[in-house]
Amino acid sequence: MRGVSDIVWRAVACLFVVFLLSPLVLVVLFSFTSRAQSAFPIESLSLRWWEAMFSDPRFPGAFWNSIIISGTVGLLCAVIGTMAAMALARMEPGRARPAAAMLCLPLMVPPLVLGVALLAFYSKTHIALGRQTVIMSHLLFTLPFVVLVVYARLRNFDYRVVESARDLGASPLRAFFTVTLPIIRATIVGAALIAMSLSLDDFVITFFTISGGQTLPIFVFGMIRAALTPTANAIGTLILVMTIGTTLVALWLTRYRG
Amino acid sequence: MRENRIRALLLAPATAIFFVLFVLPLAYFFVISFWRKVLFAMQPDFTFVNYLLVYQQHLATLAFTLALAFVVALLTTVLGFVYAYIVRFKAGRWGPALLFISLITMFGGYLVKIYAWMTILGIKGVLNTALLALGVIDEPLPWLYYNAGAVVVTLVNFSLPLAILPIYASMRGITDIELEAARDLGAAGWRSFSDIVVPRSRVGITAAFGLTFLLAGGDYLTPQLVGGKVNMIGVQIAAQFGLIFNWPMGAAMSFVTLGSSSVVALFTIWLFSQWRPR
Numbered sequence: 001m002r003g004v005s006d007i008v009w010r011a012v013a014c015l016f017v018v019f020l021l022s023p024l025v026l027v028v029l030f031s032f033t034s035r036a037q038s039a040f041p042i043e044s045l046s047l048r049w050w051e052a053m054f055s056d057p058r059f060p061g062a063f064w065n066s067i068i069i070s071g072t073v074g075l076l077c078a079v080i081g082t083m084a085a086m087a088l089a090r091m092e093p094g095r096a097r098p099a100a101a102m103l104c105l106p107l108m109v110p111p112l113v114l115g116v117a118l119l120a121f122y123s124k125t126h127i128a129l130g131r132q133t134v135i136m137s138h139l140l141f142t143l144p145f146v147v148l149v150v151y152a153r154l155r156n157f158d159y160r161v162v163e164s165a166r167d168l169g170a171s172p173l174r175a176f177f178t179v180t181l182p183i184i185r186a187t188i189v190g191a192a193l194i195a196m197s198l199s200l201d202d203f204v205i206t207f208f209t210i211s212g213g214q215t216l217p218i219f220v221f222g223m224i225r226a227a228l229t230p231t232a233n234a235i236g237t238l239i240l241v242m243t244i245g246t247t248l249v250a251l252w253l254t255r256y257r258g
Numbered sequence: 259m260r261e262n263r264i265r266a267l268l269l270a271p272a273t274a275i276f277f278v279l280f281v282l283p284l285a286y287f288f289v290i291s292f293w294r295k296v297l298f299a300m301q302p303d304f305t306f307v308n309y310l311l312v313y314q315q316h317l318a319t320l321a322f323t324l325a326l327a328f329v330v331a332l333l334t335t336v337l338g339f340v341y342a343y344i345v346r347f348k349a350g351r352w353g354p355a356l357l358f359i360s361l362i363t364m365f366g367g368y369l370v371k372i373y374a375w376m377t378i379l380g381i382k383g384v385l386n387t388a389l390l391a392l393g394v395i396d397e398p399l400p401w402l403y404y405n406a407g408a409v410v411v412t413l414v415n416f417s418l419p420l421a422i423l424p425i426y427a428s429m430r431g432i433t434d435i436e437l438e439a440a441r442d443l444g445a446a447g448w449r450s451f452s453d454i455v456v457p458r459s460r461v462g463i464t465a466a467f468g469l470t471f472l473l474a475g476g477d478y479l480t481p482q483l484v485g486g487k488v489n490m491i492g493v494q495i496a497a498q499f500g501l502i503f504n505w506p507m508g509a510a511m512s513f514v515t516l517g518s519s520s521v522v523a524l525f526t527i528w529l530f531s532q533w534r535p536r
Contacts, residue, residue, distance in 0.1 A: 009348040020363050023374030038377040039387040084272035087265045106280050110476020112492050113512045116499050121283035203369045217369045236370040243366030
């Protein structure tokens with residue numbers, strides 16, 4: 001009986017993996033098809049849809065906007081998130097936990113509502129829409145992740161090493177930069193990369209706060225609405241490579257194991 | 259004193275972002291839900307007419323959205339529970355690999371996944387062309403696409419990692435010793451599952467359900483792209499900020515959606531907290 005139930009569990013696990021991964025695998029696969037449709041059979045492999053993507057006049061703008069926005073979001077998140085996590089680590093857990101939960105509230109509001117509320121707010125306060133508003137808006141849903149990851153790392157941090165540095169005459173700032181930071185750097189970079197990957201992937205909030213500009217997801221959306229050509233698969237694959245790539249490095253750096 | 263000041267200083271930027279870019283915009287948004295639209299401009303006012311219109315024009319859409327989001331959240335939570343259960347108790351050395359797959363599919367590809375389901379389920383899509391080529395069907399199945407089923411499948415697909423991780427995080431706290439002790443005391447199989455595994459995963463299950471329900475209820479791209487005529491409240495809200503251009507109405511619809519989905523989510527979570535499987 002043991003053997004039979006094992007086989008059943010294994011089969012269920014395989015179905016799950018197929019369900020989770022097949023959409024992504026198919027998008028990648030059909031970016032290399034020679035036909036004009038994302039469908040079987042694939043007659044031969046071709047790079048024509050990748051060439052179509054690179055030669056599209058909207059591509060460079062979308063690509064660089066995505067890089068600039070996610071890079072800035074990652075940097076700001078690393079600094080602001082680490083500061084907040086250090087403040088939380090200095091509180092008793094009974095007070096730190098509600099504070100952390102409060103910072104996570106924006107994650108419970110659907111992106112659509114956040115997007116339109118921010119649009120109304122920027123228009124009221126006369127803040128010009130563009131990269132700057134997208135960056136500010138992205139901080140809302142990326143910051144909680146950075147705070148939580150860095151805070152988790154600081155909770156099992158050995159403060160005796162910092163105290164030794166302070167006893168030896170280092171100022172708090174100097175102790176931070178020479179002792180604390182080198183120890184938790186990998187975690188901070190990993191958390192910032194997760195923020196970048198969330199920022200790169202975001203469509204909804206970007207759509208409402210960029211006003212006419214392009215990022216890679218906005219570019220894909222325009223393409224999907226016009227006609228279903230495999231060029232959208234090429235951009236989709238590029239987004240996946242960038243987001244999953246940064247996530248992989250982040251998981252490796254933070255040694256996150258679920 | 260000094261310690262307090264350092265803490266406040268360290269928290270200042272994050273708190274500023276929270277209040278200036280989250281609390282303030284939502285508060286302003288709430289205020290304009292009582293304004294009126296007069297000739298493509300907003301007129302400050304204090305009227306409940308937008309809320310009345312939501313009730314009169316969008317009640318059916320809202321009810322349908324909540325029902326669909328409920329189905330999605332329930333399916334996602336159950337499937338996420340099964341997946342987490344396999345990772346924790348059944349997969350053995352493959353557990354970390356399964357967990358890894360759910361992690362890498364979590365952070366990337368919201369729009370890409372919706373697009374993927376468009377190409378999979380379409381009339382000339384991957385599924386139909388594959389089944390035709392294999393000779394399983396003679397003509398394409400039209401009912402795969404542009405209906406509520408396609409919306410549910412797509413929403414479950416990209417919500418699943420969000421459900422797996424919190425449930426797994428709480429399951430990880432269950433030790434083998436507890437389960438062995440239960441078994442030695444005569445509680446094996448269903449008893450140990452219902453008395454240990456489910457109650458100990460409660461926090462994760464609750465978080466998974468709440469999060470997936472709120473996100474599914476507020477989604478607008480999935481019904482727009484794979485739903486065809488399927489009308490969800492998110493599509494209507496987005497329209498108020500596009501062609502219809504009635505922000506006060508969109509604001510009122512947003513708050514009704516937020517409020518009603520929070521009530522449904524909290525009520526379901528309360529029901530679940532009362533449930534003692536035997």
